Amino acid sequence: MAYDHKQIDAKWQQRWEKAQTFKAEDPRKTTKPKYYALDMFPYPSGYGLHVGHLASYTPTDVVSRYKRARGFNVLHPMGYDSFGLPAEQFAIQTGIHPAVTTEKAIESFRSTLKTMGYSFDWPREVSTCDPKFYKWTQFIFTKLFERGLAYQKEVPVNWCPALRTVLANEEVIDGKSERGGHPVIRVPMKQWMLKITDYAERLLADLDKVDWLERTKEAQRNWIGKSEGANVFFGIQGSTEKFEIFTTRPDTLFGVTFMVLSPEHPLLTKGSGIVPASHRASVDDYQAKASAKSEVDRKAATEKTGVFTGAYAIHPFNGKSIPIWTADYVLVDYGTGAIMAVPGHDERDYEFAQTFGLEIKRVIDGGDLPFTGEGKLVNSDFLDGLDQPAALKRAIEEVEKRKIGTRNIQYKLRDWLFSRQRYWGEPFPVVRFPSGDLKTVPVNELPVLLPEVADYQPSEKGEAPLARNQDWVQYADGGRRETDTMPGSAGSSWYFLRYCDPHNDDAFCDFDLQKYWMPVDLYVGGAEHTVGHLLYSRFWQKVLFDAGLVSHDEPFQKLAHQGVILGPDGERMSKSRGNVVNPDSVREQYGADVLRAYVMFLGPMDADKPWQENGIGGVQRFLDRLWRAAVSEDGASIADSAALPEELNKLLHKTIKKVGDDLDAMAFNTAISALMILLNEVYKASSHSKLVLMPLVQMVAPFAPHVAEELWEKMGGEGFVALAPWPKFDSALTVDSVVSIGVQVNGKSRGVIEIDKDASEEAAVAAALSVPSVQNAMGGKPADKVIYKAGRILNLIVKS
């Protein structure tokens, strides 16, 4: 008989709630070590919770429950990243206020999360669109502003005409919007920017402090994109002006045969004077063409384009004149927007030189041009004969000595585009006064509430909906409020701090409380947030650290990513493919415990794996079998206190060890398989003993908490199994004295012997020789050599 999961799930969810079983303890009233287990909070979409959420929240919940049983004071909260585009798009279509649809979606998420039996500390729930929350998002913005890290700038931005908003670099994938896949073009607009570039070096260096997957760290390193080199000044012929280039290869300075300025370079603007009248028209023409190109077109360009400007630069070492070109393969917003071209040793410069028939000069000995490897310098004056690395060092020294440039470091990371011309986001706590002064509003005026507007649609020119509420825009002394809103990633960049002290009206978080709980000990979420959310959060944490408001400079000590759960067909779940699995219907049928345990048993948590519905039956059988081992047909407990057979007792201790090790390593699938093996042996031994069933139920509890509580209660366990101390093992019982080891003859497996784990070589060989298949393989000859590792392997070598 199967247990009644509907009744049991509801019963224990109510009891946990009533007893506040999962409430984190007050740090001032406990001596327990802390453990902060966090999920990336969901965007509460109207579609409800999907299996991807379960793949993330279930492992975190298993770890939280395990850590509680292990004596940790666990903080395991949940909340909602509730500002964002979908609710706003829906509002534009229907006129329903996004707050209404968002609240409805949150209710749906909350109820689904509760029916899964997740051990969240519910009273700590946060929602980024709640004024009590975004008050502090605005407060943190004022801190950024005060520290000179928030500024407005006319910048070429990623403008998405379909969404009528600008997007951050991280939100643009291959020239299209991350959300919706609409085309994105580059247009200049005045925007709020956050100076994340000031933190580039620390964001890079501090990756060494955290326990993240190497590939995630590597992706952040790539995104930050550090390059070391030098800025070098080149003079301009017939002018007193100079211009600066950035290069990582000053060793190739003598290989320069032309210079390239990006089309947007200030020296090329009308009236700057370096472009002679004879070339003005063609430069103008080229600039116009380049600016008309979208980011996508620029990237898709197969051939290099450019024009000669008519001007010449002067080589800082040998005074030779070098033609200056302009081309759009040089980007205005990286380095200085100008380069020295060394076609002999750079593939892009080589391609450009080939296209326009420019000189290509070798300065490093080696393979075919363009040669980017190492070798000895040639045709390079004082660098001749040096190896490339030595030449690089020497060249930088010489540049600095002659004061024609300085060593320099460049990052690919750009400042964070922080404003959106949208409605459903945090208003900026900023006012512009007639004098032109820009000021943040006083802290006691926070939160700056999001005003009501008649129409949520942004204007085609990019003016934000908030501008329509003129009453709201007016501020004292003729000031006008900023009408842009913050991007979705604002609230998510610090919400993990709010959980430490969620109801504080005087501070975003009490200093001592964050000092106790932070950093997050385990953070689980999708790998797609690698360069967005995870980088922004690290940045804000560091800013708050520098402001003395938090005590740690990294927010997430350990990070894990859940794999993608694919459809039963092995393809990514999508509505168009029709392979989307709805977790609600699965839970209805099998119960929360089976669903949770199944998700954990599917495979390694970080692997992408298909959802195979028929596999659920195996997990369901396992929990039913556990139930039947302890409970009779009429629902009474049949557990007794009989002593365990020796073998079963040993297996119990081995299992306690293995499950603990596996949980520490987040190897949930193998932990469950160990529990299955133990239960199978319980059946074979026909045991109903509490001595094995109670610890087994305790170990099952993190995965299947409802049925575990019910069994624990029936067997007379004290209190909640969720809070019962984790079972201990006797290490003496976890090792077998007699083991079966493989016997090989000439390296091939030929049999197995049962032997004392410390048996001597003589004993092992004797035992092996009595095995017929071993004798057979040896063909009657003696062993010429014996390799024996006690308890592991015996290999007999026979010369043919």
Add this chain to the structure above:
RNA sequence: GCCCCGGUGGCGAAAUUGGUAGACGCACAGGACUUAAAAUCCUGAGUCUCGAGCAAUCGGACGUGCCGGUUCAAGUCCGGCCCGGGGCACCA
């Protein structure tokens, strides 16, 4: 192009880090129980137009994407490829 992951039965996957490859589960087959079915319990099973035997069974060869290497011993280490997934990409 560069940088990461990954590739093991019909399927999801294990494998103490070089030591009996395929634990556990699904699906499958056989048996027990049953009037029958479901459920349950027990048992079997990598592949082979390989060999012996009436048979249960016993033995052999092959086997972790491909080729080569190191080693007594390779899924695991090394070199060279192929395939799948992800990230970066005109960043000087």
